[in-house]
Amino acid sequence: MKIVIIGGGASGMAAALAASENPNTEVLLLERQARLGRKLLSTGNGRCNLSNLHAAQGGYHGGQSGFVQPALDAFGPERTLEWFRGLGLFTVAEPSGRVYPYSDQANSVLDVLRFALDRPNIRVLTGVEATALEKRDDFFLVHTPSASYSCQRLIVACGGAAGEKLGGSRSGYRLLASLGHEISPVFPSLVQLRSGWSGLAALKGVRANCAAAILRDGKTVASGSGELQFTQYGLSGPVIFDLSRDACQGPGAWTCRLDFLPHISREALVDALVARKSTNLPCDELLTGILHNRLGRVLVKSAGLSGTAPIAGLDSRALAQVVRQVKALRVDLTGKLGMDAAQVTAGGALTSEFSPETMESRRIPGLFACGEVLDVDGDCGGYNLQWAWSSGILAGTWAGRSGK
């Protein structure tokens, strides 16, 4: 039986390996870029955060968040790591549950996949883009600029639009839509937020742990905690990535509220600041030893204090103002960066039109989809690649079944 897989990224490679387990299948893997798995090399800042031990339904979003569970039950993090071990990859898990290759190099993940794809019943064609699909009676035709390929089973593993410079594209949505599948609006997720806050220029590159909340017209729409990073144009870091899905979607006044000392009460912070009044230090040092020095100085300034004024002269109103900046800083948000900067695409092919047990289309038997092209996006921390492996293995396994 002939199977064509469109897209040689994480989910497409996993699908090809799973489908080829049936020796009666002939698998053709088409990749439009010059090499397989280009995006994979840039994941996890070059370290590839390939899974998360805690991956479960709660870490995923989309039209039907429960859609991911059968795939995670069938092929969750534990089985994925065993599978990779079988391919020759050693991995290590951080206390947070994030899993990386032991080598700390993303290319180790790609290399073991590439080596494994060297099987007699898998053919890989790179630099070949599927441009159109046709469904004939009991087979599909996959058209490319140079040739057309027929197959009984077709797997669309084209990924999403995120990471445009690494190969992200809308091609998979177009191909699935051409066969009658509905695509929900796509938008960037796990992406930095833009702000015009005046403190940013002095804080570029500073990292801080915090509790963060996204507010629309003063109402909280999402909250979380973790590491934040200031950039020259706004806010970044894991906590911002996770909140970015819900931020700046639609009109309204968007702000981010930041608590840089979530585990310390306002009263305890006031006590610590009052203790500083017995020193000869200037206000610039009011938060020294408590927060990153640069952040402390910017917060003092945004509280309306002069950095050179003596701490000893501060009254309780001034101290309360500083505490407000530390525990509830409001940073205006002007939008988010685009698909080129995003790590994942929210939205995509409606999951209600696919079986969560097999990834097969409910509209067109023999057609499968897996990975980011579906309306599934995960939290930061290995959830998206875990989805690519789980859904890719499922699609490949079921597409390869009953092959003669």
Ligand SMILES: Cc1cc2nc3c(=O)[nH]c(=O)nc-3n(C[C@H](O)[C@H](O)[C@H](O)COP(=O)(O)OP(=O)(O)OC[C@H]3O[C@@H](n4cnc5c(N)ncnc54)[C@H](O)[C@@H]3O)c2cc1C
């Ligand atoms: C910078 C960055 C860092 C990331 N870091 C992490 C991380 O550390 N952990 C994590 O879990 N997730 C991470 N992600 C997200 C993760 O990489 C993706 O969710 C995952 O790769 C999706 O897998 P996929 O197979 O669906 O798509 P992709 O891996 O994008 O693969 C799709 C492939 O299909 C090809 N293609 C598309 N259309 C066609 C066509 N018409 N014909 C032929 N080929 C086609 C593309 O060129 C591409 O190679 C990161 C993403 C980015 C952009």
